Amino acid sequence: MKRLFSSFCVLATIAVASLSAQGWAQNQSQNQSQNQSIVVASTTSTQDSGLFGYLLPIVRQKTGIEVKVLAQGTGQALDTARRGDADVVFVHAKSAEEKFLAEGFGVKRYPVMYNDFVVVGPKEDPAGIKGKDVLTALQTIKTKAAPFVSRGDRSGTHIAELKLWNEAGIDIAKDHGSWYKEIGQGMGPALNMASASNAYVLTDRGTWLAFQNRGDLAILVEGDKRLFNQYGVMLVNPAKHPTVKADAGQRFIDWLVSPEGQSVIAGYKINGQQLFYPNANDPNA
């Protein structure tokens, strides 16, 4: 009996060890063939829109760099980098990025690309915001107390949304009712919730184009210049965190802003529609 039990233990251990060894072997071989691997803290929009799935194999092929992406939302991505847990940040909230630089956590900010935000909502548009400029649209949503989903997670899109409420003359932090739902989650979950509850929501166009659970939602407000959405990339400062892989990180950034990288970004399309517009050569972006 005793022997049977111990042999069971031994067998179970072997089974587990061989299984995990298989997993390790895979990871190891990956690490060894691409010892240049970096961690990029980025936003949910770049991942959920499918950009990274398209871009990273090309990056590996052209530069030999294995990029590990953390899709976190701008605020969290910058915090991850502040703690020294990422080598590069690739986010979209210029004010937050400049603060990050000013604190000394970033080396230099490079503009990479832009797309735009859109306001989506139920096709029947009960609040009647279709075709209005974004500030009027937000004021109308508030007046009519139409359901609105807010990211509420300090992401680039959330920061942009708060800025728009502010420009519309509404102090949304104090002046909101139960129609305003702050969900504290990524763009995808926010769209899922809007789709399930026929609410309005601000989203980046890339995630919207790639999103598959639209239900009765449609784009209602677009094309306003206030809806411009700029992405920037920064190397985390090796002076603050010596473990940062500065060389590989900088090579990744250099490739992104190179003419080659820029044309690859421009080539990402869903159903023939371009998602991101490269603008690394615009110094004011």
Next chain:
Amino acid sequence: MNEFAQALDTAVSLICHLDAELREIVFLSLGVSLTAALLAFVVGAPLGTALAIYRIRGKSMLIVVANALLGLPPVVVGLAVYLLLSRSGPLGSLGILFTPTAMIVAQAILGVPIVVALVHRIMVDVWASYGDALLVDGASRLRASWPLMCIGREGLLTAFLAAFGRAIAEVGAIIVVGGNIRGYTRTMTTAIALETSKGDLSFALALGIILVILSMTVSAVSFLLGRVLTGR
């Protein structure tokens, strides 16, 4: 209802053309969660047994703590492990944040209270039935613990499977310490979370179906293994 039909359909076709990425995800999920459950078992089983057979000061308090920790939210464990392993944290120099190792650590921590609480419960009964006999035979409590664990082996297997079940099913801890990096730390559960956030609900559900099948397979295999090895 349409989503469920579509999910079943997708699940079947995913299993039929088991592509490389899915295989990698499945192996990582199994590897991480089995290793974590084994670690939790190695730490938790002796502890649970000791709590059952020794008269230790503060024993009831330890038991209460272990039982309370059964409700430990994975995301809290994830956050604590994250802060420990972060480059700015006390164990940052290990450089294992956002790796499968960090995921194993987090899941093992989640598993330990389960193993301790379950093994303790089992061993209390076993001790009550056989303890005196073993002591009369002249064995010390330490010597008696091995035969006791053999007697309670089916219960121990249940404890191991419970720890594995918690590990393979949780997403809160590993998404924080693993980062859900494609091809590196993406498991079944984090992939499901990702597909849900992309709005591909039927694909997410299909992955969920595969996860349940996987979990059932592990449970069946351990059950049969236990049966064969004990000759019953």
